[in-house]
Amino acid sequence: MTYAVGMELPLDQILLGDCIELMRLLPSGSVDCVFADPPYNLQLRGELRRPDDSLVDGVDDDWDKFGDFAAYDTFTRNWLVEVRRLMRKDATIWVIGSYHNIFRIGSILQDLGFWILNDVIWRKSNPMPNFRGRRFTNAHETMIWAARGKESRYRFNYAAMKALNDDVQMRSDWLLPLCTGSERLRNQHGLKLHPTQKPESLLHRVLLASTGVDDIVLDPFTGTGTTAALAKRLRRRFIGIERHPDYAEAAIGRYRRERPLPIDSVMATPAKRDLPRVPFGSLVERGLVPAGTRLMDKQRRITATVSPDGTILSGTIRGSIHQLGATLTNAPSCNGWTFWHFERDGILITLDVVRTESTQVVREEAG
Amino acid sequence: MTYAVGMELPLDQILLGDCIELMRLLPSGSVDCVFADPPYNLQLRGELRRPDDSLVDGVDDDWDKFGDFAAYDTFTRNWLVEVRRLMRKDATIWVIGSYHNIFRIGSILQDLGFWILNDVIWRKSNPMPNFRGRRFTNAHETMIWAARGKESRYRFNYAAMKALNDDVQMRSDWLLPLCTGSERLRNQHGLKLHPTQKPESLLHRVLLASTGVDDIVLDPFTGTGTTAALAKRLRRRFIGIERHPDYAEAAIGRYRRERPLPIDSVMATPAKRDLPRVPFGSLVERGLVPAGTRLMDKQRRITATVSPDGTILSGTIRGSIHQLGATLTNAPSCNGWTFWHFERDGILITLDVVRTESTQVVREEAG
DNA sequence: TTCCTGGTTGAATCCGTGG
DNA sequence: TCCACGGATTCAACCAGGA
Known part of the structure; x- marks a missing residue:
């Protein structure tokens, strides 16, 4: 043919x-x-x-x-x-x-x-x-x-x-x-x-x-x-x-x-997944999640501390927000953005909320 | 072979x-x-x-x-x-x-x-x-x-x-x-x-x-x-x-x-040709009012049995819950949902209660 | 007794990108 | 083409336990 x-x-x-x-x-x-x-x-x-x-x-x-x-x-x-x-x-x-x-x-x-x-x-x-x-x-x-x-x-x-x-x-x-x-x-x-x-x-x-x-x-x-x-x-x-x-x-x-x-x-x-990616480190850098912030899971059973370079630390274990979430829960993987919370005005909010807020700021600045 | x-x-x-x-x-x-x-x-x-x-x-x-x-x-x-x-x-x-x-x-x-x-x-x-x-x-x-x-x-x-x-x-x-x-x-x-x-x-x-x-x-x-x-x-x-x-x-x-x-x-x-409305059937089908259930009026003077297709049977008379309620009380009409009761855990409840409990039925009517 | 909350589960062809 | 890894993703029911 x-x-x-x-x-x-x-x-x-x-x-x-x-x-x-x-x-x-x-x-x-x-x-x-x-x-x-x-x-x-x-x-x-x-x-x-x-x-x-x-x-x-x-x-x-x-x-x-x-x-x-x-x-x-x-x-x-x-x-x-x-x-x-x-x-x-x-x-x-x-x-x-x-x-x-x-x-x-x-x-x-x-x-x-x-x-x-x-x-x-x-x-x-x-x-x-x-x-x-x-x-x-x-x-x-x-x-x-x-x-x-x-x-x-x-x-x-x-x-x-x-x-x-x-x-x-x-x-x-x-x-x-x-x-x-x-x-x-x-x-x-x-x-x-x-x-x-x-x-x-x-x-x-x-x-x-x-x-x-x-x-x-x-x-x-x-x-x-x-x-x-x-x-x-x-x-x-x-x-x-x-x-x-x-x-x-x-x-x-x-x-x-x-x-x-x-x-x-x-x-x-x-x-x-099509939205622009924001590294967690940049939120730390910009003070939106200051180094030293106490992070925890929803039930407040697991805690970690934010380091200045965007890694987090729990006891002696250090890694990215995703890595530590996975390690500490014995899960094969973890979305750190939604796993980790911190206290703001007395209530727990996820890192994802801060990320969303930050991209809005960027977009307003750009627009 | x-x-x-x-x-x-x-x-x-x-x-x-x-x-x-x-x-x-x-x-x-x-x-x-x-x-x-x-x-x-x-x-x-x-x-x-x-x-x-x-x-x-x-x-x-x-x-x-x-x-x-x-x-x-x-x-x-x-x-x-x-x-x-x-x-x-x-x-x-x-x-x-x-x-x-x-x-x-x-x-x-x-x-x-x-x-x-x-x-x-x-x-x-x-x-x-x-x-x-x-x-x-x-x-x-x-x-x-x-x-x-x-x-x-x-x-x-x-x-x-x-x-x-x-x-x-x-x-x-x-x-x-x-x-x-x-x-x-x-x-x-x-x-x-x-x-x-x-x-x-x-x-x-x-x-x-x-x-x-x-x-x-x-x-x-x-x-x-x-x-x-x-x-x-x-x-x-x-x-x-x-x-x-x-x-x-x-x-x-x-x-x-x-x-x-x-x-x-x-x-x-x-x-x-013209059977009465029987939305009751889906409750029977789902076992919420199982076929074989004994129905009765509030005073327990009249009884009927539930059939698998949602009709009910009293003696030789068969019909919808509404039709039989009317026939057996010599009334022109009857709301079978509130007329008929059955025993659950020793107490009489109306069919209407079961209908209300069944969120599924509501969704089926809407869907 | 009732209401609320948290946990579990079901015939499922289940990620995309960059190195 | 393969591998590593960041990170995106859930709805309706049922049940158990506590308030």
């Missing part, structure tokens, strides 16, 4: 055509995140259709059932192989599906070397009831979130997700409404343009969780362009592919009309 | 041994429902510590270790083939797993000709957090509910599920707590006997949804016997298989100690 050498990445575009063929023209290792909503095409309405939309005949015998799954598996493997080639080493992928297809997809993802990070459940707040009363109301869809490989150092905006969820960790089950009302794209007859248009809230959360500003997002099954719209709104770059001309046209119009949010608003909530 | 011809079905027993080998000795087409909790193939690497430096007691048992996906797939296919042979034509199977294994299981189920009816999400109300902040909190597990084949005329107790769920259709996402506290089996050192004991409320709902009185339930990975206990409690017949002697011994003892509920209370609620 040959690839177009040196082809430019078609950024912020929606390409019309077959995603496998078009992806073969794009350069390897070029996208940061993928969202894919592939066709389900299984066991619907008495007729079976292959992924290429051709009709499967002879529905009832076992051979054809197997043939149908095999065709779907081949299709799935083919597009996932191309997607994986386009992903940077640390990129992640989201794939959404239902019980008809998600187990095939999950298995093939694993077989291809993707590393599953979570399966995320979209709980629909307003699902269609089960009219015949023969099953549980099918009230959710499943998304698989996976890194390109086990070794990927993927992006997860933990602090942003926690902030979005009332300051507790975001769980793997998300309650979101279906795409209805004015958000739903319709044709001139008022009929829905696409049978499975995804809600914007879903893509909002997906992109906010796993991408940064200017990251390149690929959607090989763009449909009516929910991923495209949210990528533009959140100031991510976008590459979309859609085979059906009506859908592609709708998605392109939607993408053009979308306006990016102000740049400040789309910056991710900073994670603590 | 040869099978023992005419072997009696070992009903209401827990067999010690490898499930694939033992299932080969059992006659075809003999069970009505299967619940299977196979090893998840977690592939945990190092140790994990909480932010307070305490060690997480992860699953490191040998029975959860497989060489690779191919080995796990072979194991899965082998036990599913035997299970399917034992299933009657109209039987259904439940398999529970996490993202580590559930996609393999779902694909193999489909390949073997099983017909998936639902994927059901067990949303954990109290999951373990993600301690490193690198993923979404893994807050659910997935159950696949499937019929033996597309043509199966399977059992689904629609009315009972609706009654259990506030008189709206039961959805495919279930909020239930982990198995903790006194429900958790422990050894003489107070340590958990089994790393992954399932909560009784989960099996309560599974068996109530998909089996009838005297149906034969098979659990090829019995573990500490939650399926066994609930089968006996709900008056289903049971066949269990467990390979590990310690688990099997615990399960057998647990099964012996379990007592069946009164026969009237476990009969499925007959399908009716």
Whole structure:
């Protein structure tokens, strides 16, 4: 197989055509995140259709059932192989599906070397009831979130997700409404343009969780362009592919009309590990935690004294705030910033509080 | 391969041994429902510590270790083939797993000709957090509910599920707590006997949804016997298989100690058009007002018995707590929450007290 | 008896950077 | 690619003990 050498990445575009063929023209290792909503095409309405939309005949015998799954598996493997080639080493992928297809997809993802990070459940707040009363109301869809490989150092905006969820960790089950009302794209007859248009809230959360500003997002099954719209709104770059001309046209119009949010608003909530580092010694130096200060753990069971060079001393043992915390509690490691306290105005505060105060001072001075 | 011809079905027993080998000795087409909790193939690497430096007691048992996906797939296919042979034509199977294994299981189920009816999400109300902040909190597990084949005329107790769920259709996402506290089996050192004991409320709902009185339930990975206990409690017949002697011994003892509920209370609620609102069902399911509990009015003149689906029974009259209160007092209406009492520690308390105590119910209504 | 606090725990594929 | 080390990271329940 040959690839177009040196082809430019078609950024912020929606390409019309077959995603496998078009992806073969794009350069390897070029996208940061993928969202894919592939066709389900299984066991619907008495007729079976292959992924290429051709009709499967002879529905009832076992051979054809197997043939149908095999065709779907081949299709799935083919597009996932191309997607994986386009992903940077640390990129992640989201794939959404239902019980008809998600187990095939999950298995093939694993077989291809993707590393599953979570399966995320979209709980629909307003699902269609089960009219015949023969099953549980099918009230959710499943998304698989996976890194390109086990070794990927993927992006997860933990602090942003926690902030979005009332300051507790975001769980793997998300309650979101279906795409209805004015958000739903319709044709001139008022009929829905696409049978499975995804809600914007879903893509909002997906992109906010796993991408940064200017990251390149690929959607090989763009449909009516929910991923495209949210990528533009959140100031991510976008590459979309859609085979059906009506859908592609709708998605392109939607993408053009979308306006990016102000740049400040789309910056991710900073994670603590991304904040500037402050050596403990500089707090001692600046007198914020003076040498000689008596440090103790929360229960006041362990104490230590601050030395002028930023080490601390307990009995005859000397070391960094982290080292001594670990040694004195027989722990393999210790975060000295949150372990050690000292008394100020009669109450115990952690070193972390002082550190936070000090960076604020620095920022005010700098700003 | 040869099978023992005419072997009696070992009903209401827990067999010690490898499930694939033992299932080969059992006659075809003999069970009505299967619940299977196979090893998840977690592939945990190092140790994990909480932010307070305490060690997480992860699953490191040998029975959860497989060489690779191919080995796990072979194991899965082998036990599913035997299970399917034992299933009657109209039987259904439940398999529970996490993202580590559930996609393999779902694909193999489909390949073997099983017909998936639902994927059901067990949303954990109290999951373990993600301690490193690198993923979404893994807050659910997935159950696949499937019929033996597309043509199966399977059992689904629609009315009972609706009654259990506030008189709206039961959805495919279930909020239930982990198995903790006194429900958790422990050894003489107070340590958990089994790393992954399932909560009784989960099996309560599974068996109530998909089996009838005297149906034969098979659990090829019995573990500490939650399926066994609930089968006996709900008056289903049971066949269990467990390979590990310690688990099997615990399960057998647990099964012996379990007592069946009164026969009237476990009969499925007959399908009716308009059942009253019964949010009471979730308290029953969770054992806060156990099925079989004797309810009475304040003067102890009227009594009724709690059924597993949240209806109550007085003589031959069955209905919601509200309906029966009204009927038995010849009143136009009745608030069952304040009308019905039961004895706890020698004193009468109202159902409303239990409802108030149950913070979980409040959250489920809100969620 | 009740309320409060502190301790423990649960199917978990759980770090990033710089030398 | 490997190793060392700084330091970031948790939620809901249940239980025991003391006020």
